[in-house]
Amino acid sequence: MDKRKAITTLQVVIGVLVLAGAAWLAFKFIGYNQAQQIYRDIETAYASETDVPPSAENANPIDFASLQEQYPGIVAWLKMDDVDISYPIVQGADNDYYLSHDPAGQDNIAGSVFADYRTKSLDTDLHAIIYGHNMRDESMFGQLDNYTSEDFYNRGTGSFTLYTPNGTYRYKIFAANIVDPTDDTYQTGFNNTQVFAAFVKLLKEHSMYDTGVEAAGFDHIVTLSTCSDTNRLVLSAKRM
Numbered sequence: 001m002d003k004r005k006a007i008t009t010l011q012v013v014i015g016v017l018v019l020a021g022a023a024w025l026a027f028k029f030i031g032y033n034q035a036q037q038i039y040r041d042i043e044t045a046y047a048s049e050t051d052v053p054p055s056a057e058n059a060n061p062i063d064f065a066s067l068q069e070q071y072p073g074i075v076a077w078l079k080m081d082d083v084d085i086s087y088p089i090v091q092g093a094d095n096d097y098y099l100s101h102d103p104a105g106q107d108n109i110a111g112s113v114f115a116d117y118r119t120k121s122l123d124t125d126l127h128a129i130i131y132g133h134n135m136r137d138e139s140m141f142g143q144l145d146n147y148t149s150e151d152f153y154n155r156g157t158g159s160f161t162l163y164t165p166n167g168t169y170r171y172k173i174f175a176a177n178i179v180d181p182t183d184d185t186y187q188t189g190f191n192n193t194q195v196f197a198a199f200v201k202l203l204k205e206h207s208m209y210d211t212g213v214e215a216a217g218f219d220h221i222v223t224l225s226t227c228s229d230t231n232r233l234v235l236s237a238k239r240m
Contacts, residue, residue, distance in 0.1 A: 035110035036139050038102050042067070042088055047077055047163075064165040071103040075115060076122050077163040078130065082156030083143035087113040089122075089130060099133070110140050118188045123166050126190045127199070127221045134226040134233070141226035147176050147235055150209040158211065160237065162222060171222055171237035174215045175207035178231050185223060185234050193217045203236045213238065 049061035062077050067088070076089040090103050090112045102108035115122060116129040132141030146152045158173040179185050185203065190196040197217025204215055215221065220239040225232050 035102070035108050036137075038104065038106075038108070039087060039139075042071070042103065043086060047086070047088075060163055060168045062163045064163075068165070073098075073105075074103055075164065078113060078160060079163070080160040082152070082158065083146055084138075085141065085143060085160075087132070087140070089113050089115050091115040091119065092117055095131065110135055113140060116186075116188060122162065122164050122222075123169075125188065125220070126193075126196050127188050127223065129186060129188060129223045129225055131225050134228065141224065144224060144226050144233055144235060145228070147173065148178075148208065148233065153209070153211060158213070159240075169220075170240040172213050172240050173235050173237045174211050174213035175203045175234075175236040176211070177203070177206050177208060177234050177236070178228055179206075179234055181232055183232070183234075185232075185236075186225075 046063045046067040047061065064074075067074055071088065071090070073090040073092065074088045075091045077087070078089055079086045088103055090098055091114060092098050094117050095114070098112040098114040100107060100109075100111050102110075102112055111133050113130060113132040116131070119125055119128045122128050132144075134140070134145065135142040147158075153173070153176070160171050160173075162169045162171060177185065184199070187199060190199065194217065200215050200217055200219065200221060203221075203223075215236075215238040222237050222239075224235045224237070227233070
């Protein structure tokens with residue numbers, strides 16, 4: 001009798017764990033879908049022509065005036081050539097808020113793609129950092145892992161476009177690194193070109209492969225950062 005009760009209790013416990021696991025997976029699946037719907041809606045409404053390469057006739061296809069009226073935290077738009085990444089970039093008072101909030105300020109499992117709070121201007125800062133979650137469904141910065149492969153890099157352009165209210169900028173990735181979250185890569189606020197040149201040289205030297213792209217202390221650099229296990233994958237690109 002006691003043995004049968006023990007078996008029944010074990011079955012109940014297993015059943016509860018299975019149901020809890022299924023509920024959690026369903027929650028995450030729904031969360032992923034909801035997280036991406038807002039970005040699809042924003043792109044359709046305000047950035048539907050980012051698939052067209054920038055040109056004199058199509059220099060900046062983002063309707064920033066309307067976009068920022070609806071979402072004041074948005075400061076730019078990122079569109080990558082080789083992976084399906086096309087997102088508004090927000091900026092907050094710290095680097096925590098947008099880890100779990102979308103551009104409308106709503107709780108969001110995917111968070112937002114956001115500029116480091118220390119960034120003064122994506123147009124003029126020598127080094128700006130943009131963060132995004134490495135999502136399991138490959139949304140947000142979930143496809144940046146492709147750049148750990150030199151073959152993948154060489155098959156594409158290794159480039160992306162950054163749109164701001166003041167300009168349209170093309171960038172070319174010159175370094176791909178796996179770093180600690182406290183690595184010097186996350187330095188910003190450079191105002192000495194010699195110091196910055198030494199910093200850029202280190203980024204290039206520490207790259208996991210040679211991209212063949214040179215970068216110097218007079219270049220404007222944007223670093224894209226996402227999680228890679230307990231470390232961070234960082235892609236550093238120069239303005240062309």
